[in-house]
Amino acid sequence: MESLKPNADKTVWDREPSVPSRLIEYVDQGVRAKLPPGTQVRGIAPSGNSYWARTAKIDAVDAAGNPTPFFLKVHQFEHGRDMVETEFESMRLMHDVMPEFVMRPLAWGAFTEGPDAFFLLVPFYDLCRKSIKPPEYVALMAEFHRRGAVPGGKFGLPFHTYAGRIRQDFPMRATWEQCFLDGMVPLFDAEEEAQGADEELTRLRQSFLTNVVPRLLRPLETEGCRLVPTLCHGDLWYGNAAVDTKTGRTMIFDAAPMYAPAEYDLGPWFAHRELLGYDYVAEYVKHVPRLEPADEFEDRLNLYWV
Incomplete structure (x- = not known):
């Protein structure tokens, strides 16, 4: 999910993506509509890094009050729409093959308030590359x-x-x-x-x-x-x-x-x-x-x- 920063040239990774940061300063209604029923949003904050998108963690709880955070990736314009849709379909295809190895995509869609903004939504995982065996x-x-x-x-x-x-x-x-x-x-x-x-x-x-x-x-x-x-x-x-x-x-x-x-x-x-x-x-x-x-x-x- 591009949620971690690999060991790369800082002149590349420290460059701001073209997607405006304001799009992850709030949880758009289009995103909220795709969350599981009963989800209560508690906040949103930048999380991870991406060359092309804005990424964020949505803090939320389910109907029973259990923490259920989500990871949000936001692209813009028609090219961005195509990218989130194909990433969703790719993840779904792979998850069906081996669900314990590939995270389950939850949804993709369009912002209702953002300018030509599109998103991919998955469960949030706290990931670490150094622990790979x-x-x-x-x-x-x-x-x-x-x-x-x-x-x-x-x-x-x-x-x-x-x-x-x-x-x-x-x-x-x-x-x-x-x-x-x-x-x-x-x-x-x-x-x-x-x-x-x-x-x-x-x-x-x-x-x-x-x-x-x-x-x-x-x-x-x-x-x-x-x-x-x-x-x-x-x-x-x-x-x-x-x-x-x-x-x-x-x-x-x-x-x-x-x-x-x-x-x-x-x-x-x-x-x-x-x-x-x-x-x-x-x-x-x-x-x-x-x-x-x-x-x-x-x-x-x-x-x-x-």
């Missing part, structure tokens, strides 16, 4: 992938998601190679639109799509090899997992999910920039064997975190 976390990810497997299913996702503010479209396809290719093309297009045409990027794009991707992914589904699509988180960097200090449960959030080979989720752990490093990959393959061809496993992980 690598073997337990990795075992939970392996179990999540096991439960999310769809033998005979397709790869991709029937709706788009977001990685940060970048829209991702990985359409449902019969093969992983075609799904990955069709998902990467709009990302290249978006980069070119944002930065302008570039000769070197054009050459790299051509080589990446016509040589690299087929070379690494096609062998997974030829010569007797079969892939089972499984629901993947899609963005397992250090900042998207933490431990609930109240229950001790490890939880994942802020996903960009799709049905893919389970190894797709390991890409961020393989990246040298991540605090969750290759040790996590080594732990994972104790639970789930490397796909064949196994000698190209690390090459594929390099592909996934590019």
